[in-house]
Amino acid sequence: MTSLRIFFIGGLMSFRALFNWMNPWIFVPTILLGPITQILLFAYVGRAAGVGDDEFFIIGNALNYAAIPGMFAMTFTIGGERFAQTLGLVLVSPARRIPLFMGRALPVILTGWGTAMFGIVSGVWALDADIPWGSFPLVGLVVAVGAFATAGIGLVMGAINLVWRDGATLGNVVFLVLLVFTGTNVALEDLPGWMAPIGRCLPLTHAIEATRMVADGAAWGQVSGLVGTEMLIGAVYVVLGLAALRWLEQMSRTHATLDRV
């Protein structure tokens, strides 16, 4: 019961506590206009170059943008605590770490999902693209799995923040790596041979591919393998993140890394 409450109630409260400083009049447009501008940029580049179609770029870039909350918000759930000097108080509590940190992931996943879905809907509307409305429930499910996987990589980055306080800066690079390696704007088979295997180990790659297939009319049975792989990749990152948190928390006790704010 305690762990469940920490997961749901604690997760939501910590999300409010850590992100309440953001003015909604700045935060909401940032999170919503970002994917639209990125979609428009690559869709128009694609049109000008005569490659791909609008749906390809809408789905790729909308899902790619789910990585923004996934990575940065997750990183901030630890970095922000460190700057507010609340992290020590949280870590000295007996709360179990899995519900404590995974509870923080839940609002992050919801934000990432909302961002990506808003990007897809807005892209379809702005570019008059052809994604059947009937496919949206399944699109929504696949996007949720993609958002979960990005939160997994965000958890790893959050753990890194326990040791290196500027760990969040890494997010800028990881975002670009995802942009290039996950088939967001260039299909994996069109990338140089060495890049595709890397892309297949990253979050979003399989979710983007599955969402494109669903938008083209594929049924659940045809994409379940891809969605399952995305889920597995997300779970691997979550486990890595939690293991890293555990290890780095221990390291902070040994090397007093938390004392340096």
Add this chain to the structure above:
Amino acid sequence: MTDPQAAVVARDLRRTFTTRQGMFRQTHKTVEAVKGVSFEIAPGELFGLLGPNGAGKTTTIKMLITLLLPTSGSASVLGRDVVEDVREVRRRIGYVFGGDRGLYERLSGLDNLRYFSELYGVSPREQKQRIGELLELVGLTGREEEKVEGYSRGMRQRLHIARGLLHDPDVFFLDEPSIGIDPVGARELRATVAGLREQGKTVLLTTHYMFEADELCDRIAVIREGEIVAEGTPADLKGLVSAGRVLEVETYGVADAEVASVREVPGVRSAIVEERGQVQVLVVSVEPGAEVTQQVLARLGDTRVGRLSHREPTLEDAYVELVTGADA
């Protein structure tokens, strides 16, 4: 000999920090922050760890509350080892540090308390009543719905204390709780801490305010440069210097070399310079029966000297003598 009933036991606790500098040619610097600290705190006792900044008070507390691992030595809280039995120790202790950070600024005081109640597993049924009682205890009833960012430093500190008590801990660690608080706020805080003792809580308080330790603590350990240099009741510590006198000399621009020279006068136990507003005062602790006034004035050379006075030593003099003992 360790008392099996002791609430807190520290045995030869040591903590070393290694810092690195430079990117390519790294240099390592090792600092021994705590050098073999040992003490015991009985259940229900209010124990003070007194020392100047950088003496090792916070490092000692962090080892006891499981935030730092000792480099060597051992410690236990309520019989639980702070290295091996981390979760159980955390469950039974409360921790509050000084300063105005460590709270979620954009949440209300009430939401801060609710969040930490969840972390400590306070059941929803108990939460409301417990939070209400604690708000009453720390004098924040009626202000709990306000965001913490609007709280004064004293209010924040009292909220910290309420946070630390949410799960009704048996042992409470207070790390310089009154730092930066105005005199009225500090007095209220001391009243709150005194209330904890009345409730039977075991409290470890670190402070560098002598009067605070004197007013609150049953026993005090004075820590200097990572080592405990004296331990006892406030009366015991006062006794260390009560058999002497203190000579105070107003000076104008006394040089370090002259102060060092004064320390060498036979019969002088310690000498320090205090800045009191516009006035500089040379405070000389003198052994019983020693007459040093003329010699001290002679050692001051051409330094302009104002009023001279003698007084009985205070607890603060004992503290100063203990923490400056090596070089005074």
